[in-house]
Amino acid sequence: MRKEEHFARRLKVQDNINTDYVISGRYKFRIQDPKELSKHIFEDIDPEFASRVKKGDILVAGENFGCGSSREQAPQALKIAGFHAVVAKSFARIFYRNAFNLGMMLIESDTSFIDDGDTVEIDIDRGRLEDVSKGLSFEIKPIPSVMKKLLEDGGVIEHFKKYGGFKFDE
């Protein structure tokens, strides 16, 4: 995978961002259209947030991102909002699977020093995340090979169609 440059979008609240924060209780189940949902991401904790997101941005969060409900609308809305990836100190497990299943990359790394608007470079092969604006470099926790395979295939549905089941090297 090649090195890519992105803008960081840091959430005001960092830890324990649950799926009810990604999609507010006001909209869950009421709105089905993922495009419409993506306009309201994080509305309850930062009403202006969605309007600042540009295609290719990287979402920056703290510990236990995506905890709570199994609702796949959460990673789906983030993907459709334009996020290339989410970088967090840790992820809740259902969200973790859901994101890779949809072909969206999640990166575990120290995010304490990344500010909103910083330019960030991700180098998966070298396992580094660079904050270009600050001249800082962080180690990325290796992405498990199963997740890498799902990303390469464009998500679990494409993977399944390609192999007629699961095909992992392990």
Add this chain to the structure above:
Amino acid sequence: MGKTIAENILSNHCGLDVRAGDIAICDVDFCFGQDGTSSIIIDSFKKLGVNKVFDKEKFRMVIDHSAPSPNIGVSEIHKKMREFARDFDLGLYDIGCGVCHQIIPQHGHVTCGDLVLGADSHTCTYGAINVFSTGVGSTDLAITLACGKNWFRVPETIKVIVKGRLPAGVYSKDIILRIIKDIGANGATYKSIEFYGEAISALSVDARLTISNMAVEMGAKAGLMEADNNVLKWVAGRSKREPRPVRAGLGARYAAVKQYDISNLSPQVAKPHTVDNVSNVEELVSTKIDQAYLGTCTNGRLEDMEIAAKILKRNKVHPDVKFVIAPASREIFIEASKKGLIDIFIESGCVVVGPGCGPCVGTHNGVLADEEVAISTANRNFKGRMGNPNSFIYLASPATVAASAIKGKIADPREYRKRL
């Protein structure tokens, strides 16, 4: 060397000897979706290009999250689920049947030693009856619906030992809130938890389900217990399949071992807006409340209804409080009615709504206004969970919720200990 319950169940379902950290492709015994997740299950299933489900008897859909439907958007989802069920000849529990995590074990779809996936995060509930059950997203569920399998990373396990005897007025909900306070919302992420100890063995199966239900609030993948005689009796009366109880082997490796003594435990209350923000009830008495809720997959069972009724009998709900009650299933509703509990609830001023998730998910049956405060027997108190980000949710046992509804403020249920 012995294996943990999680390692044993996953090994049994992939035909290999797998250990924590391994990736296993396993056969799944049962899977399901609810009305918040089934729409994407159906879409993803159709995208896979298969024309039948792997086994009709091993899949159900449940309409519980917004039942009956509060708006057109939800009505369309319900219609889509009913049409999918009809087209593929699949079982569906429609409105009024109850909450998925009550009706799936109650109707015998799962038994000891099973591996179960649900498109709902609280699928970990059946760990109390020795089932490795875990929540996944809709697309993961659709894959299993198509092929009967999924992949699992075998989790490490935290062993939790609960000692002592529960004091009067203190319940399994208080035990699990105490444990979550200690382990934290992130403390068991990607891991399985095994619960042991005399305090767990002394609990009814209903009360144990409350504990396993909340394992996910620590990030856990499963919250497992051994199958003792109570569990074997419980599943024998419900499931037609032969149970295959699974224990941890001698020398099984644990990531951590935690011990708790609950002999002097106070009723516990989780404060807004995280489940691990827990205090003893004494510190919160006099916090004014506007709404109380008894129900959900955590505490909507018959035993929970009985505890609340003992406190509410010949008492009145405070005039400033709306007390909503939703039995977790139709069968619980009928039993509660036969026992006269429903009469007690209605006479005391409660509103009893149909079986289902009720106001827990924030779509209907009691959405909070700005600045309103609720005390609920549910498992989550996230900002906006009950439909309004400007409201406040406290979580507690059925006893604490009932006592608080009478007082109009958070109250210590031990005040009613002579009734309990």
